[in-house]
Amino acid sequence: MMTEHKMPDIKTYVIVFLALVGLTFFTVYSALNWHVKLGPLDLNIILAIAIACTKAGLVIAYFMNLKNSSKLAKTWAGAGLFFLLIMFVFGLSDFVSRWFTVEGW
Amino acid sequence: MSEAHVSDTHLPVAHQFEDEEQQFQSYSLGMWVFLAQELLFFGGLFTAFIVYRHMYFDAFVAAHHKLDWKLGGLNTLILLTSSLTMALGVRTAILNNYKATIGWLLATCALAFGFMGVKYVEYSSKIAHNLWPAGDFVFKQEGIDAGGAQIFYGLYFTMTGLHGLHVLVGILIMGWLVFRIYFKRKEVVDYIPIELTGLYWHFVDLVWIFLFPLLYLIG
Amino acid sequence: MNGIPFFPEQASKAAHEVDLIYYLLTALTIFFSLAVFAGVLYFVIKYRAGSKVDRHHPPSHNMKLELAWSVIPLFMSLAVFGWSAKLFVEMQKPIPSRDALEVIVIGKQWMWHLQHPTGQRENNTLHIPVGRPVKLTMISQDVLHSFYIPAFRIKMDVIPGRYTTMWFEATKTGTYHLFCAEFCGTKHAEMIGSVVVLTPEEYEQWLKDNQWGMQSQQRIETMAEQGAKLFTRLGCNGCHAPGSEGGPPLAGMYGTQRALTDGRFVTADDNYIRDSILEPQKMVLSGYEDKFMPTSPGIEEQQILQLIAYIRSLKEMPAAAAPINRNEAEG
Amino acid sequence: MSAATTSQHKGSVNYLNCDYSLKSWLTTLDHKRIGLLYLIAILIFFLIGGSMALMIRYELLTPEGDFLMSDTYNKTFTMHGVALIFFFLIPSIPAVLGNFLLPLMLGAKDVAFPRLNLLSWYVFMAGATLGTIALVAGGVDTGWTFYTPLSSTFAHGAVVLAVSAAFVAGFSSIMTGVNFIVTIHMMRAPGLTWSRLPLFVWAHYATSLIQVLGTPVIAITLFLVGVERAIGIGIFDPKLGGDPVLFQHLFWFYSHPAVYIMILPGMGVISEVIACFARRRIFGYDFVAYSSLAIAVLGFFVWGHHMFVSGQSMYAGMVFSVITFLVAIPSAVKIFNWTATLYKGSIHLTAPMLFALSFMGLFTIGGLTGLFLASMAVDIHLHDTYFVVAHFHYVMVGGQIIAFLAGLHFWWPKMTGRMYPEGLGKLSALVTFIGFNLTFMPQFILGYMGMPRRYHSYPEEWQVLHVLSSAGASVLAAGFLLTIGYLIWSLWYGEKASANPWGAKGLEWQVPSPPPTENFEGKPIVKEEAYHYSPELHEEEKEYEHV
Structure with missing residues (x-):
């Protein structure tokens, strides 16, 4: 019986990888340079967590192949x-x- | 974007399963349930971190300045690359190309060792500045209470230590996989354990993706 | 209380209403248990194997009935929740401290140490007047304890590192049990005592009898007076005396909102003062970023509470009262 | 288990007599044998925990603490808690009956991951060994809840050993959970849709959800306590500013859903037993099935009701209190549905049925007394008193252990090919019911009088109630020992059991008892709904020869 097994191809992997590296640089840059404070709330924290969530989403969807699971x-x-x-x-x-x-x- | 890999080879089906598809789906579901459990395992530590950060705002900000974000960033890049090599390794395993699979797995192991090396450097420098949170913890800084800083480093060493332990376990599994593929290179490459290890490795990378900003960057 | 003891005394204002909810819940439990028991018994007898009885097309489900016995208990539960939550809030609501007797409680492994505002100290016993709200400010020196008076239906954990408060108003005189309800080690079972509720006159008499120091035969200092002495001995008055800009003025600051450097607002309650004494930099007032406040290592819980009593007494600046000699007062 | 049992035709090979060697037992991948291995392991810990209970009750006969020193008493009730909760209550029904029956009920040859199943037993035994070493090395005097800062800095017992025992045993529970989730999803026989699944399987699915998603949180919490005590990294240390209430949050996040890990499989057993001995399909099958899931999910929202007086904020307390009231509803629905199942059934009062009916009575009382503790004002008075002790013993002993006994008796013929002595079974059900009520009903009164938990001595006016309770404890112990006695006796001298001694419906009754190693010859096909009984047809009575 054929096991039909959908995996993203190499191009997708590399694109996702570059996106992840880009986001890492962006989060480091934004954490060190931008200090936007909204009253007691530090917007940096929200931005850093948002970026981490998008990176996590990319890894889960493509590298862990949850999209096709x-x-x-x-x-x-x-x-x-x-x-x-x-x-x-x-x-x-x-x-x-x-x-x-x-x-x- | 995604090409369907129809492998014409057949894996041996364990006695309790009916066919290959049920076997693969079972292992995949089992791994995802295990990762949901790991998520809760680290979740407990993240809850403690968030609560103490809420209680000791200034101490945590001051304490994290002593962390070297450059080493943290380097480790993030290392882990992301190892995630890529792992994903490619899984892909070649499914295509039954055992040489490439061994290659990618060894690359991932090398990167993992690199990660542990950077971590060793970081830990030894922290311990040298006696920031080890037990016994002779010293954190003299104007206007910062040492208790909160000691809790920060307690959480820092526990979270990154536990994460490092998971990286070590990942290295051991990948080493075992390389031997297994090499000795059974005559047969069809059994891609299921490799795919599961891939899932585990991406999860370890996922935890670091959240650890890095929370510990090194924020504040 | 001979025979089988069945019910604890009701000796506090809240006790009565707590017992009402308890009766209601007991009634519900008995009702539902009997209903289930009767139903089971009836069916088991009527439909026992071999009995000649009509068993045709037994109902496999009945949406109306099943919804009924889901929704009705739901409303009953929410009603009980509402009532007991309301009572919980009333029991926890901080009472205006004007007419309350504020006693501090320090729990340490296996004994209770209590101190009245007028300076009297007691171990494992608490003398209080009837009919007057009593507010307890409690802290532990080592592990978790829990100050529990069954007759008043009141209990609150005593945590190391943070004050917890509870208040009650005794309605019946007498001596009642005091227990430690949170497991705290070897002699957890011996960390017990008694609460003696006196009539107001007896209480005044008791205060008078105990106002003389054991050895010094001088009138013991009230908490605020001991606090004042500490305030000078530890050098707090260097910055916090009125007029000096070394630190924020303390007169009348208790209970007000304090603006911190990072924009947060915190009410200046006991915990705020305690944290500021122990970890001065944890919450820095805006406008005092560059000022440095030394910590005082080795300060005891008792001393912190005395300082707090002194700071709270700082409506205006009373000179520290000189101790009066016992025989002068009685002479 | 060297019983040479033969079903009807002589010399048929089954999972018991196919290989007697110790190696075959210790390296078995057969889910049925692993179930029996778990049964032996948890029996040992039931006896340890039970003897501790008797020592506690014997001590409390007198107001002064004169039988044990206070330190020994504290270690006794701590080990009573740790041994019975982590090494008996949590694994008992899932790991023994669940392991044995799930593949049979689903029509599968084995669980999804047999090797993981055996590994879970070895991890359990590793945890058990650590627990025994902790007991021998002087015991622990922190209570099974390990509250910090007592457990991390002030206690001087073998805390790190006991904490690592619970940590390791937690992973055995996780492995069982993962195994069952995949088995129930992937290994169902053709035609066995979710609405045709026996309620035992529904209950185990809900239990596995909690086992998998709850246990890791206590693993990390106990890990932190162990690290704090062994290395000195003070996460919960108040001197550094650590908050003991944070430990309570993380501990109870698991430990309340854990009580649902214990009771849900019990409810699954009761659904099976009542359906079989009332010869009727469970009334409102869908409501009962979904209430298991509702309990499992809602169970994660309520842990704050353990902390109403621990310095937790009042607002959080109110949220936890209202959700605790909500989680009581699905349990009430189950009790009402079981009662309605008896209507128009033909009821056989066998031993499992007697246990099931006493479960219904005791669990109703246990569940409703939980509402006393959920309502905040009353909980201020009742928290950490004997009322709480009585409540959770009603649910755990009156509920879970009696359901486990009901299941054990119900499936004993299937597991061992032998019938237990029916008369003694009924006697033991009666003795257990009476002994249990005599033990724990007085404790409700003690609780409301204000007798705190974990007390070595107490004011003498309460002695009467304690004497009643201790008397009940010995009757309860007699009931349990009687059960263990005749069940072991029946292994050799019990009557041979047919494939379906109770005339029950369900795939597990269509294989011989004890079943062959590969369970089913062909692949069973399921065409009808679960519990397809028809009580009004009288001819069905004759093939059911046992009652």
């Missing part, structure tokens, strides 16, 4: 991310909301 693999990758976010959001909810005073209830 089964629907099950996609659901389980999504499940891992979903429960990770639960831990972040609910875990941080305690530390962030500790300083809310209760005057206004």
